[in-house]
Amino acid sequence: MILVSCPWCGPRNSSEFRYVGESKGRPDPNAATPEEWRRYLYVKSNPADWATETWYHRAGCRRFFAVERHTVTNEIRETRRPAAQLRLEGGGS
């Protein structure tokens, strides 16, 4: 069990949330080749290090937000509201 601090609701048990996965930019569905699209769907960086992830507060405000978590220690150093920029420019890896 880890404590996740929702940017809207404050610190809660991780069981209230759904781990969505690593944050990564979605390619344009109209322009992407099948190969690019499948890489976007399946290939993750899966680091043993700090990772930027998306979590969803399903038993709370039901909003998505960004989490900076170390995947070896499960330490969370930052949670923040998603920046609109992140989606447009495809932040993360």
Place this chain on the structure above:
Amino acid sequence: MADQPSGTGHPAGNAPAPNAPAPNAPAPKPTVRANGSSGKARYPAKYSALSLFTHGLRGRDWPRMWRRHEMRPSYDVVIIGAGVHGLATAYYLAANWGVTNVAVLDKGYLGGGGSGRNTAIVRANYLTPEGVRFYDRSVKLYENLAADLNFNVMYSQRGHLTLAHNDSSLRTMRWRAEVNKLEGVDSEVIGPDEIKELVPYMDTSENTRYPILGALYHPPGGIIRHDAVNWGYARGADIRGVHIHQETEVVGIDVEAGKVTGVQTSRGRIATPVVVNCTAGWASLISDMAGVKMPIITHPLQAAVTEPVKVFLNAVVVSGTLHVYVSQTDRGELVFGASTDPYASYSTRGSLEFTEELAGHILELMPSISKMRVLRQWAGLCDITPDFSPIMGVTPVEGFLADVGWGTYGFKAGPVAGESMAELIATGVTPELIASFDLARFAEGRLVGEKGAAAVGH
């Protein structure tokens, strides 16, 4: 594979292969029999009843089962990961194909990863024809493993029950049973009365929150002693000349012009034309070293064991709806497993949340064990792929082979994975049995959806 040119350097084929077996090694020869035994053992039967008796009289220590070696500057094949997959690959390379200039590297100790942390369940009742054929071969190899390795692996085929608590899972069980029968695997759907006969302590009444409607019964399924499997393969490989290097961490893989040339380790560089990634948990990080991206997310999977009691549970019981599976070891302990932790992580810490949920769920199935105490819990790392099937075979880097992505089902596939990977390395041709588990399937849209046969929901 039967028309291999004998005694030549390069084995034929279109895939990477070791440039040559060791000069003094015999030419590749498929000596494997239908039952998976590699023919006559070339070492004395050290663990016979007679040797146990005479050894007991003499009171001398048994010799070590595997040796420590100086690291050679080069090997024909370097296998990363001394778990059941890596050791089985090394064993079958040496036993079936005469390739003995092989090193198995592990950053920790032998069998200390997933191979020593799983719940030791062996079964073949999968969902896809590819999966059923593959795991059935593994069950066959396990059946003969004790004789083949001359090592008691304590395989107990006590039957495997996958419970259905609702109509949709009952439908999946029927589907699996039909696929299994078609592939010649013994599975059938049985009702609550028959379940009660097999497992008298199970609450099969209709008054529970999740009443049991039926189960997929798979008689060949069972449990095994996982450490013995690792040790047996290690011993068999060591006797045949394979070098096992423990506490040797791989820190880099040398790739030149799209070809593997060597491995950088914490004990120096090894030159080799073939590297096999047999790791679990760190599979994607090792692949990154060779520049191969793997569609893998690593999740911890926890397990727990209770104090030993008199044997009362004679089958492996799995409930996907209740996220729990349980078996009783020959020592009398109940071994539990459940779903993977809900977020990706490399942490192997246990959580109270896990024990709490596990206890609640198991008591719904067997209320009478409420006084039993959990002795310990642990976690292992599972490399989950998008379709819950493994990734085996060649990669875009020549000489870098993958045997990864084993998720929550890696241990039961150890022997067949080792046998198939050894054949691929020795002949350069991907065996039919693993052809559909290649890395290219993700780019080409040929997924082998096996989630429906995962033990529990993940």
